Amino acid sequence: MxxxxxxxxxxxxxxxxxxxxxxxxxxxxxxxxxxxxxxxxxxxxxxxxxxxxxxxxxxxxxxxxxxxxxxxxxxxxxxxxxxxxVAAPCPYAGPGLCGGCDFQHVALAAQRRLKADVVREQLHRLAGLDVAVEVEPVPGDDHGLRWRTRQRYVRLPDGGRGMRKHRSHDVVPIDECLLEARSGPSHEVRGRRFAVADDGFWQVHPGAPDVLVSAVLDLARPQPRESVLDLYAGVGLFASFLADAVGPDGRVVAVEGNRAAAQAARVNLADRAEVTTGAVDAVLDSAYIERVDLVVLDPPREGARRRVVEQVVARSPRAVVYVACDPAALARDVAVFAEHGYALRALRAFDLFPMTHHVECVALLTKTASDLR
Missing domain, CATH: 2.40.50.140 (Nucleic acid-binding proteins)
Structure with missing residues (x-):
C-alpha cells in the first residue's frame, strides 16, 4: 500500500x-x-x-x-x-486509482532504465559519484506481475477488498491485484529451509532471497577463518551462508533488533553463528568492538545512518557489503563511508519490485589504497 x-x-x-x-x-x-x-x-x-x-x-x-x-x-x-x-495491464492503475504501482504505463525494460537513472542520480547528487548502473531482472515474476508473495488489502464493510489511493486514506475497491503471486512465500533457499514468524519479514519477490545471497557472497568473497558481522540480520539468511563460507574456524555474529526475527535466526543458524538481539547502534556501542574482516548490512529503508557507519568503519573491515532498498539512503551512507576512507567498488541493482519505483541494490565498499593498514 x-x-x-x-x-x-x-x-x-x-x-x-x-x-x-x-x-x-x-x-x-x-x-x-x-x-x-x-x-x-x-x-x-x-x-x-x-x-x-x-x-x-x-x-x-x-x-x-x-x-x-x-x-x-x-x-x-x-x-x-x-x-x-504501454497500456497498463491492471484496470486499477492510473490517476485517482490504486496507488500501489508507479510504472504500469511503462514497458518493463524501460522501467529498469528509469530505476537505473534514479540510482545513478542519487549517487551523483548525494555521494558525488558517477557510477554505471544496470537494473537486472530477477526470475520469479510473470513479465513484472504475480510476484508479491505477501499482500495486504483494506477490508471493506461489504466484505470486499480494496487498495489505497496514492498518498491518501481513500480506498479503491478491487477484484484482484495483478502483483499478487498465485502462491505464498517459499522460505527455502539453496535447499535450506528458514523459520520465519507468521508476520515476520521475508523478501516478497520469490527470486529475491537466492539472488541477494548470490550477490552478497560474490561481492564479499568470505574466506575460511574470517570474522563477519551481519547487521540487521533478520532471520539469518545471509549469516547462514556466510557461516558456511568462513567455516568452523571462522566467526559470524548476527545482530537483529526484532525479537521474533532474532529468535528465528537462532533456530536457523543453530550453533553455526552467534545471534544478538538489539538495535544495531546500541549493540555496537558496547559489543564486538574488535576488528572484523567483513561486515554485511541490510538496514531498513532509512539506511544505516552516520552512527552505524562510523561504528562499522571503527572495526576496520577489509570489505563492507551493503544491501539497500532505498537508493537515497544508500547514497547518503556511501558518502559517510567515503569520509572514513571506504570507497564504492562495485554495485549491482535488482528489479525486485516490478511496476513500482522501488529497486534493491547491493554495494561493495573497501578501503582506499591510502587507508590500508
Missing part, C-alpha cells in the same frame, strides 16, 4: 485541481517525473505521476499551494507519448 502523506498547514491558496500542459522532464526518486509550470518567480516544479520523460501531457495538481516550493500532480492526458509507454 502507498505511503501516507504528512499533515501540514496550507501555505496560501490551494492549486489543487488546476490543469497545465507541460513537457515532462527526467525521472525522479519516488515514482514520478519532474515538470515545471509557470514562468519566472511564479514557476513551480511539479512531481508528476503517470508520465514519462519527454512526453507532452496535461497534468492536474493533486497537492500544492501558492506557498509551496513544489507541487504534485497526475498526468491525465497524453498529447505526445513516449515510445516506452
Amino acid at each position: 502507498s505511503r501516507q502523506p504528512r499533515r501540514r498547514r496550507p501555505r496560501g491558496r490551494s492549486r489543487v485541481g488546476e490543469r497545465f500542459t507541460v513537457t515532462v522532464g527526467p525521472v525522479a526518486h519516488g515514482g514520478h517525473c519532474v515538470a515545471r509550470v509557470g514562468d519566472g518567480d511564479g514557476s513551480r516544479v511539479v512531481f508528476v505521476r503517470h508520465a514519462l520523460p519527454g512526453e507532452e501531457v496535461d497534468l492536474v495538481v493533486t497537492e500544492g499551494t501558492d506557498g509551496d516550493r513544489f507541487w504534485r500532480g497526475d498526468a491525465v492526458a497524453v498529447h505526445r507519448a513516449s515510445e516506452d509507454r
Whole structure:
C-alpha cells in the first residue's frame, strides 16, 4: 500500500485541481517525473505521476499551494507519448486509482532504465559519484506481475477488498491485484529451509532471497577463518551462508533488533553463528568492538545512518557489503563511508519490485589504497 502523506498547514491558496500542459522532464526518486509550470518567480516544479520523460501531457495538481516550493500532480492526458509507454495491464492503475504501482504505463525494460537513472542520480547528487548502473531482472515474476508473495488489502464493510489511493486514506475497491503471486512465500533457499514468524519479514519477490545471497557472497568473497558481522540480520539468511563460507574456524555474529526475527535466526543458524538481539547502534556501542574482516548490512529503508557507519568503519573491515532498498539512503551512507576512507567498488541493482519505483541494490565498499593498514 502507498505511503501516507504528512499533515501540514496550507501555505496560501490551494492549486489543487488546476490543469497545465507541460513537457515532462527526467525521472525522479519516488515514482514520478519532474515538470515545471509557470514562468519566472511564479514557476513551480511539479512531481508528476503517470508520465514519462519527454512526453507532452496535461497534468492536474493533486497537492500544492501558492506557498509551496513544489507541487504534485497526475498526468491525465497524453498529447505526445513516449515510445516506452504501454497500456497498463491492471484496470486499477492510473490517476485517482490504486496507488500501489508507479510504472504500469511503462514497458518493463524501460522501467529498469528509469530505476537505473534514479540510482545513478542519487549517487551523483548525494555521494558525488558517477557510477554505471544496470537494473537486472530477477526470475520469479510473470513479465513484472504475480510476484508479491505477501499482500495486504483494506477490508471493506461489504466484505470486499480494496487498495489505497496514492498518498491518501481513500480506498479503491478491487477484484484482484495483478502483483499478487498465485502462491505464498517459499522460505527455502539453496535447499535450506528458514523459520520465519507468521508476520515476520521475508523478501516478497520469490527470486529475491537466492539472488541477494548470490550477490552478497560474490561481492564479499568470505574466506575460511574470517570474522563477519551481519547487521540487521533478520532471520539469518545471509549469516547462514556466510557461516558456511568462513567455516568452523571462522566467526559470524548476527545482530537483529526484532525479537521474533532474532529468535528465528537462532533456530536457523543453530550453533553455526552467534545471534544478538538489539538495535544495531546500541549493540555496537558496547559489543564486538574488535576488528572484523567483513561486515554485511541490510538496514531498513532509512539506511544505516552516520552512527552505524562510523561504528562499522571503527572495526576496520577489509570489505563492507551493503544491501539497500532505498537508493537515497544508500547514497547518503556511501558518502559517510567515503569520509572514513571506504570507497564504492562495485554495485549491482535488482528489479525486485516490478511496476513500482522501488529497486534493491547491493554495494561493495573497501578501503582506499591510502587507508590500508
